[in-house]
Amino acid sequence: MACANIITNVQGIPYLPTTNITVSETAVNFALGFRNIPPVGLFTVRVANAIPDGTTGTLPVNLTLNGTTRALTYFGGAAVTAADLTGTGVLLVFNDRYNGILQVIQTAPTTAG
Numbered sequence: 001m002a003c004a005n006i007i008t009n010v011q012g013i014p015y016l017p018t019t020n021i022t023v024s025e026t027a028v029n030f031a032l033g034f035r036n037i038p039p040v041g042l043f044t045v046r047v048a049n050a051i052p053d054g055t056t057g058t059l060p061v062n063l064t065l066n067g068t069t070r071a072l073t074y075f076g077g078a079a080v081t082a083a084d085l086t087g088t089g090v091l092l093v094f095n096d097r098y099n100g101i102l103q104v105i106q107t108a109p110t111t112a113g
Helices: none
Strands: 015-017 020-023 028-031 040-047 061-065 068-071 089-096 101-109
Touching: none
Parallel strands: 015 040, 028 061
Antiparallel strands: 020 028, 040 089, 061 068, 089 101
């Protein structure tokens, strides 16, 4: 059985870089490349590579977490779309696998506009 070290900040919140971004006709998928993330709690996602230019802005964004791909949403259930995540930055996400919640808490772009 392989073991992976997950980097955390001083408060213990996992810091997960994206390992791959794929675009299909139906969604933009961010692979996180880690397993054994706690089923309930906060984590941060470092989007180091932008969604490719020319991607349809209305495509929903999914995260692959613990081997399962799930839709990323905002408060109230609205889908996060490719147009919402232009460029690179950091996402703060709340995950509750038991209740089907994978929700962006906030975004923080790496460059000021």
